[in-house]
Amino acid sequence: MARRRVLQPRGPSRNACSSRVPGSDTPIPSIEKDGPIDADDRSSARSPTPSISVDTPDNDDSSSEAPDPSFPNSSSPSPGQGDAGSIGDRLQDLRLTSPFWPGAFALDNLRAALPSAGTSSRSQTPLLLLPSASPGSSGGHRRRRSSSVNPEPYDVRQERPPQDRFHDPEFQQAFAHATSLMARLAGVLGSSTLHLEPDSTMKTLRDRADALAHFRCPPTRTVALVGDSGVGKSSLLNSLLDFRNLARTSNGGSACTCVVTEYRHHDRADFAVEVVLFTEAELTEQLRKMVQAYRHNFFYADQMSNEDRNHSADQATLACDTLKAMFADRFTTAFLENNRTRTVVETLMNWAMDLRPARYMQGNDVAESLEDCSNLLMRLTSDRGAAQGGPAAWPYIKKIRVFLNAYILSRGLVLVDLPGLRDLNSARRNITERYLLECDEIFAVCPIGRAMTDEGVKSVCDLARQTGLSNVSIICTKSDEIRVDEAQRDWEGAQARELRRLTVALATAEQDSANIRDELDDLRDLEDISEEDEILRGRLYEELERKNRDIERRKFERQRYMITTRNTLVQSNLRDLYRDTIPGGDLHVFCASNTLYWENRDLRPQHKAAPFLELSGIVTIRKHCMSLVSQRQLRIATQYLQGDIPGLLGDIELWVQTGAGTADAEKKRAVREALDRFGNSLREELVGNASPLSDLTGELTNVFREHVYQRRQIREWTEGAIQAGQVWSSRRLATYAAFCRQYGTHTTDAAGYHCWNEEAMGTINHDLADPWDRFQSNVNRQLDDATAFVSETLDRAISRNLANALQEFPEPIRPLWVALKSRKRILAGALEDLCASFSAELSKLRTDALSGLRTAYFGQSMEQAYWNANLKSGRGSWERKKAVINEALRDEQLFANMMRKLKRTFEELAAKLDTDALALVEEHLGSIDGTLDMVRSENVALESERDPEFRTRVGNEVDGLNEAMDPILAAVGHA
Structure with a gap:
């Protein structure tokens, strides 16, 4: 007789949860538990069969928590689908195992029990799961019959951008619209054969439009x-x-x-990899230190303290591994052990010049796929990339650039x-x-x-x-x-x-x-x-x-x-x-x-x-x-919209007007003379002998000498360093040696944190820190004055002199004014960037001069002393280590050389600023001359007159673009 069962009303049961819910003191299994659950775990997971109700899903207990709409799989199933076919379909969507219930519900058994489910051809892509991730989250084979959700893969470009002005949708739309307008303009300017002539003005204008159409913030x-x-x-x-x-x-x-x-x-869709190698001088220095590190450990390890021996062994192992990677089968440790250091370094350097990958690393390597690029990077940065028995590339590489x-x-x-x-x-x-x-x-x-x-x-x-x-x-x-x-x-x-x-x-x-x-x-x-x-x-x-x-x-x-x-x-x-x-x-x-x-x-x-x-x-x-990047990119993009585009449109409008002009020869000659006077006057004011830009180097150097260089106190600074060294010498051998191994910057339980370089520079910092801050403020003020001078000079020249020069010829005034204003904006922005870069270089120079970094001036001066101290071992090594360090601190040339290097570096920075500023102004004066030539050049006029139909088409396009740019510039103003 077939077994029948009586269904009990479903509701709370004494043993439905009480045997499974842990108490407050019961350990909870980790959500990161890895691996299968053993048989004991599975058996303990079972509980007595509960009663169950047969209510429909629509009558579900109202007390249960509503699903989180933001969480995956939180939507409810369609109710009332009780036929076998719909059950089978829904089984395809079920997550039937979990990290806690492996194998508890086999899909194969369910399919066997429900023939209507049939054999599915759906993808069986393996499920990638965190131990604690959503068990029902699959790679794409789950499907519901009725779903309005987006099946597209995740697109990182759809992530919400930062909430700032540059990423403001209105600003981004304005920027994108402007580039499309420039593409359209480039098309119009290229609709005649004039741009095909190499020396034509139209070719220059068309190339500028094309560059603006493809503009990207650097x-x-x-x-x-x-x-x-x-x-x-x-x-x-x-x-x-x-x-x-x-x-x-x-x-x-x-x-x-x-x-x-x-x-x-x-x-682009591909990947480009560019390799920068160490120079010969850099390789020579590295090889020298590796050889010394290995030989010191080989010959003197038995004379060292335990700490020194461990440190020396680490350095020797690193040296040996690196040399093996560089030279493969050519290298043997016996070669390091049986020859003089100088001979070894010379031989290794010859090998390096022969084996380094410069011969096949020319330009960029292009990888078409992600896997190819990953494999290339692996070959460049690991020993596994070397050919069988051949040298590796990474010891020779200083930097890799990956473009993607x-x-x-x-x-x-x-x-x-x-x-x-x-x-x-x-x-x-x-x-x-x-x-x-x-x-x-x-x-x-x-x-x-x-x-x-x-x-x-x-x-x-x-x-x-x-x-x-x-x-x-x-x-x-x-x-x-x-x-x-x-x-x-x-x-x-x-x-x-x-x-x-x-x-x-x-x-x-x-x-x-x-x-x-x-x-x-x-x-x-x-x-x-x-x-x-x-x-x-x-x-x-x-x-x-x-x-x-x-x-x-x-x-x-x-x-x-x-x-x-x-x-x-x-x-x-x-x-x-x-x-x-x-x-x-x-x-x-x-x-x-x-x-x-x-x-x-x-x-x-x-x-x-x-x-x-x-x-x-x-x-x-x-x-x-x-x-x-937002603040800087906003500045660049705003310059593009408010400077580059209006400047181009102004130049094109001048080109159109020049060809359509009706002035007689006498008036044209007067216009050319007026514009010549304007251009010459502007050049004299900006780069003439009376210009503040004419001797930036001298002015800045005088400020440096007054505030910094003339305050040098070499004797006092040396005494301060000697006193610091005496304090270090009072410490225990183990502590002293530990700080030497770390080039002066270290932390121990006994001594705490110390930076010997900082402590030795205490006196120089006391004497120069505040004067340096005043010096840098003074320099920044001078740079601001120079930038303001250029901006005010251009404003004055455009607003007054230009109007006076062309008062009898009003036709070119408006487009010329617009074009020159745009030039002024671009030049002023470029000068501000140049001065900001110089100020940043000054801050880094301060770090080099006054900090205790290992790569700053003082740290570099002490580098060899620390290295030599670390090479001291055996009986009496503590005294010899102290002698090496203290001798370096007693040398007055240490601070004298630092100050000379500081002075030389600053003067080089100031001279570069001077050169760059003048070159920048000259470049933009050349651009201003180009704008003036749109009006005063006879060749431009003849070119513009050659194709009246094209000139009219260009003029109409410029008029339309000026109107189209008005709302764009308004959006830029309040985005």
Whole structure:
């Protein structure tokens, strides 16, 4: 006889949840639990079969929480579809396993039980899941019968831009419209054969229009990512660029051999890679130090203290590995051990000139695909890239530039991957330090789990303190790596209670899902399936699907709460920790998960991916990076709209008028003479002997001597350095040796943090810091006066002299006035940029002169002394180390040479500014002459007269463009 079962009314049951919901002291399984759950786990997950109601989905319990509309799979199923076919279709959309219930519900068994489901031909793309990600989020094979959601893949270009003026939609629309107008203008100017004549004015005008039609804001901001190996920089770069696996990591998760790598934009689908090699002098110095490091360890290791021996062994291993990579089978350690240092270095340098990759690294390598580019970068930056038994490329490479069409780079950003400041390779470490001084934003990258103690972050913040850099931010990676049990154990108060509430709610939902599966198992075991059982089974499937979506939502809610709560705590703690280190105290801290980003990046539809991508933090960091370029790009774009375009239109209008003019020869001659006088007068005022621009070098040098150079006190500064050295000499041998190994900047438990270079420079900083600030203020004031002089001179010349010169000839006045005003705006902006660049160079010069950085003047002067001290070992080595350092500090030439170098460098900067400023003014005076030639040149008039129909067409186009530009300029004014 067939078994029948009696259905009990469904409702709360004493054992429905009580046996599954953990108490407050029960450990909760980690949401990051990896690997399969064993048989014991599966058996313990079962519970007694609950009663179940047969209410329709429309009569679902009103007390249950509404699904989160922003969460994937939160939409409700279509009710009332109980036939076998619809059940089978819906089974295709079910997530039937989870990290907590593996194998609990087999799709094959369901298909066998429901023949109407048939064999599906849908894609079986493997599901990429975070341990804590939405279990129902698939790569694209889930489908509902009725869906209005967007099935398109995620497009990073659709992310909301930063909320600033440059990214304002009205401004961007105005900018795009203006470029399209210039493309149209270029087409009109090219509609005659005049532009085909090489020396024609129309060719120049048409080329200018074409250039404006293709105008793009140039790179203006450089953002560096710096951190120790293995912190996730490469993965972070891939996420920000939105190119999976471009910058590869090793199998162990750490970065491949690190080379400075710049990522720059180009508007093509392929990838271009440009390599910059070390110079011969740089290679020689590196080889010399590697040979000395290896030989010192080989010959003297047994005479060293334990700490010195470990440090020496690390340096020797690094040297040996690098030399093996450079020279492959040519290199043997015996060669280093059995020959003199000088002979070894000369031989290695000859090998380097023979083997270095310069012979096949000419220009850019172009890779057509992402995989090809990734493989090329791997060959360039790791030993695996070398041919079998051949030399590697990376030891010879100073910098790599990668050009690609990445959205984050499209607005003028350059992303740079840098070695850490604690890199054992001193050449690459020093490159990083110098590079950071040039960057507009610095991201110190570290794993979130050790953010408060990460030495890489500390080294970047120390650099900021020493140099006054205020553009340092921190990115904590691996923000998704958080366990429920650890969070519940570590958190207190409201945070712990909320996490417990979310965990209980999830466990309850999972228990309900398990109960439904048990009911379905019982139905499947029946020997005879009645019509009533079929209906019940359909209802159970629908309820199971709703419950699984609820589980997904609750998992995500708990994950989001844990990640955001931990992120907030870490951000607050880091800001407190480095509040007094970063100038200004405004430290940005971001948290990111590359795992969350990539495992959900390609979900379909887009709204499924959005919550996870926001939670990953990558979208926020990308938006922050793009906002860094906004101010500068706004200036460039505004100059384009308000200066370049009106200037061109004014010149074209003059070209049209010149050909259509009716003035007789006498009047034309008078116009030419008036414009000649105007041009000559303007040139004399701007670059003549009486111009403030005529001797910028002398004026700025006088200010430097008065405020800085004449205040040098070499004897007193040397005495201060000697006293600092005596303080260091009083410390224990181990501490003294440790500071020597770190080139004076180190932290120990006994001594704390010290920078010997800073301490030795205490007296010079006391004497010159304030005078330098006054000097730089004075220089900035002089530069402002020079810029104002140029702007006022042009205004006066255009507004007064031009009108006086052409008072009897009003026809060309308006377009000439417009064109020259545009020229004035462009010149004034270019001078401001030039002066701002000079001021930035002065700030870097101050860092070189007065900071204790290893690559600054004092640090470079002491570099060899630290190196020589580190080579001292054996009995009495402490005294010999002290003698080396103290002798260097006693040398009065140390500070005398520094001041001479400072003076020479400043004079070179001032002379370059002088030259660049005069060249800039001359260039723009040439452009002004070109505008004047539109009126005074006989050749221009003859050219314009040759094709009256074309001239009329151009004139009409210019009139229309002037009208079209009015609303664009209005939008620019208030965007």
